[in-house]
Amino acid sequence: MKITAVIPARFASTRFPGKALADIMGKPMVQHVYERTARASLISDVVVATDDKRIADAVRAFGGRVEMTSPDHETGTDRLAEVAGHLSSDIVVNVQGDEPLIEPGMIDEAVMPLTLDPGIVMGTLKSRIRTLHDFLSPNVVKVVTDAEGFALYFSRSPLPNFRDKWNDLKDEAFASGKLLCYKHVGLYVYRREFLLKYAQMPPTFLEMAEKLEQLRVLESGYRIKVVETLHESVGVDVPNDLEKVLERLNSSK
Structure with a gap:
């Protein structure tokens, strides 16, 4: 089974233009993402x-493989699908280009279910939410799953609504697991054929309301397998x- 990881990277980021090339200990950020992704055992x-x-x-300079894509794509998924259209891969993984500390094990965790069950598309x-701030923040996407680990819903709102436990909404309740809830980690794995179909689906109501692309999949009647990871990554949204x-890298030396 061939599994290809694609890292969408654009220069025109609104909050941090050129962040893919931001220097981190002598390497552009995209190189850190590339090298860590390549260490995943299933890739x-x-x-x-x-x-x-x-x-x-920059990618060619460090020996990486790069594909030029259309400048007109509105989403990373569209850019991913363009590349997937001429890949021979069975599975395509979307690794965010602003995750320079992505753990290779996280990628393997997300990929594994699709290698074991051909019905998962x-x-x-x-990962666990451990602070009240993250639970309430609209920038932290929450997810709830069914008993088999398939997504029921993703939302920017607090999810679930702990109706009878408002007095427990404190950091220690989340840290201890008394209030158990999860944030979505934005790493996606697709069967190639499904990715190409997904990119052609029209945007849906909930997707546009929440500004969350993955809701298009749920609204269209497909299921998303969600695996809990104990790894923590650090995304780069602003300078x-x-x-x-840098703090994390220095502490790991």
Whole structure:
């Protein structure tokens, strides 16, 4: 089974232009993502998908594989699907280009269910919410799953609503697991054929309301396998996030 990881990377980020090329200990951020992704045991190949020559040149400079894509894509999924259209892979993994500390084990955790069950068309990850801030923040996407680990819903709102436990909404209740809830980790795994179909589906009501692409899958009647991970990554949305990344890298030396 051939499994290809695709890293969508664009230069024109609204909150942090050029972040894919941000220097982290002498390497552009996209190189950190590429090298960590390549260490996942289930990944056969890694490719960066970009519409920017500067990013493409940087990837080639460190020996990485890159595919130039259309500048007109509105989402990373569309960019992913363009690359997947001429891959021979069975499974395609979308690894976010702003996750320089992505753990290779996280990628394997998300991929594994699709290698074991041919009926699963899409997978992703979740991790425990441990603070009240994350539970309430609309920037932290929450997910709830059924007894078999398939997503019931994703939301920017607090989820679930602990109706009778408002007095327990404190950091220690989340840290201890008294209030058990999960945030979505934005790493996606697709069967290639499903990814190509998904990219052609029209946007749906809940997707547009929440601004969450994965809701298109649920609204269209498909299931998403969600695996809990104990790994924690640090995404880079704004320049100040680089400090957190450097702290983590320095502490691991």
